[in-house]
Amino acid sequence: MKTKSLLLFILLTALTVAASASQYRNVFVEMGYQPAEVDAKLKEVFNDVFHGPNKVYFEVGDSMGYISDIKNHDARTEGMSYGMMIAVQMDEKDIFDRLWRWSKHYMQHQEGQREGYFAWSCKTDGTHQAEGAASDGELYFITALLFASNRWGNDTGIDYKAEAQHILDCIQPRAFKDERPRPQRPGMPPSSGMAYLIDPETHLITFTPDGFGQRFTDPSYHIPAFYEVWAKYADDDRSDY
Template sequence: MYSNSGAFYTKEYRNVFKELGYSEKEIDKKVEDTFNEMFYGDEHTRIYHPVGEDMGYIVDTGNIDVRTEGMSYGMMMCVQMNKKEEFDRIWRWVKKYMYHKSGEYAGYFAWSCKLDGTRNANGPAPDGEEYFAMALFFASHRWGDGPEPLNYSIQAKEILKACVHKGEDSIGNPMWEISNKLIKFTPESHFSDPSYHLPHFYELFSLWAYEEDRQFWAEAAAASREYLKKTCNPVTGLAAEYANYDGTPETTKGHQYFYSDAYRVAANIGLDYEWFKKDDWEREEANKIQSFFADIEDINDYRIYNLDGTAFEEKALHPVGLLATNAMASLAADRPNAEKFVRKFWNTPLRTGVRRYYDNCLYFFSLIALSGKYRIW
């Protein structure tokens, strides 16, 4: 199915909370309050920390490090909320401490640093690069380009250029498998992470990347949508954390189960459907995953699962995050469970304490998506 009814075409974004009877005033307040708690709340809630006069970082509170995942998420949150100062602070920190100026990873970002900027690892994680690029394009369109490194659109294009062309005339590897247009788990790996697949981003990259790469990104969007059909279980809707290019779970790393990374698949499908509505399979998938979790009333009973739905004894590490992504799937779902998950999510507060970082990042994205505030800029 191909439709021109997505928000990219109509410029209209669903406010699912409003559809369910919540007032615009209370929705706006919840969004603003949540951002302020995450960025400026008490020590048990916030994840953002300003540094000096012009930098700042997002901390992974469970691991006490700074990750490209969190930094790129923070930038996306800020551009969606029109928080330019915080956006610029995070980006300056990224460029100073994470960016590789030379070597096999030149043009990429070290995925994990200590809070003082010392690198824990040099290798990149491709989900950071794709979120950096998208947030930077949005920043350019919303605020305009400034002097380097705030020349957002050029920075975004250069990231995407490295992702596709790395290794052609120098050392290193691209972040996408060029033969099949699928994102890799790392540049060196030959398998993927289903939750890294963001076809709605690639559609926009196909419009805004360097001209010679635009066809690649259009094909990558189509390839990712087809890949997700292969990797999500046809009955439960569950995806593995890591999967081979043929969609089968990648079993050698111990991440062949539905666990933390994989929660994001439902959220990504929901947002892709909201923005582009290019495939009715996404609606079917959203219905399936919500159906699987619908009878679990207490989110603290969420577990690790095999893709066929059999549960392990070990409980989910990020139950609030899982609820949030299941709620975000309601952008695509059309069965009664869609309302059930949105209302349950609305009544669930931010997580506090040591493990709050990942849960609350997913929480915030779901919150702005379901309120019609996760927009294409």
């Protein structure tokens, strides 16, 4: 997947997409670039990722779509959730909804011990290549859904806030007292069960929410601003945490 392109695009949108509203800064304009030049660059990168000859976004039927890791011929929660974040910031509701429907239909576990989590890698036909989750996917899914809730509301076909709340209910129990096994500490035998997305003892996001990855984290997963969004907009009784 064009991970660098996706990350570049997220950076560009973060710095420019809301600049028309007076309360947001456009850092590139502050550096001396003309607004039209910035907008053109933003559209160029967006079109390269979603529409151009080297695109990584592909539509499926009338209502779904996926972002492919072209090199490995699969779709990953990293790319799907990054793509949703890009789509909501660019006000591309159709792309956002298509990516979410594909993610929910093919990737998200709807029952069992992994309920609410997402299989991090699927073939482009939706077949799972791995059942476990990679925590950055859930991190971006939740935040993108809350952004969509605020931008488009929850009565246009998808209840975005309810979807975000469902993930949170599954991956981060309110009181940490449900039936899920508590995370094993370093040096202890890994648990076969699922753990929390955020470790309740260290308050750090897990590398993977399972017996192996719960024992460490990944610096690229630490995005405190996302937690501020959850606290403010998730309405899930976890804002203090």
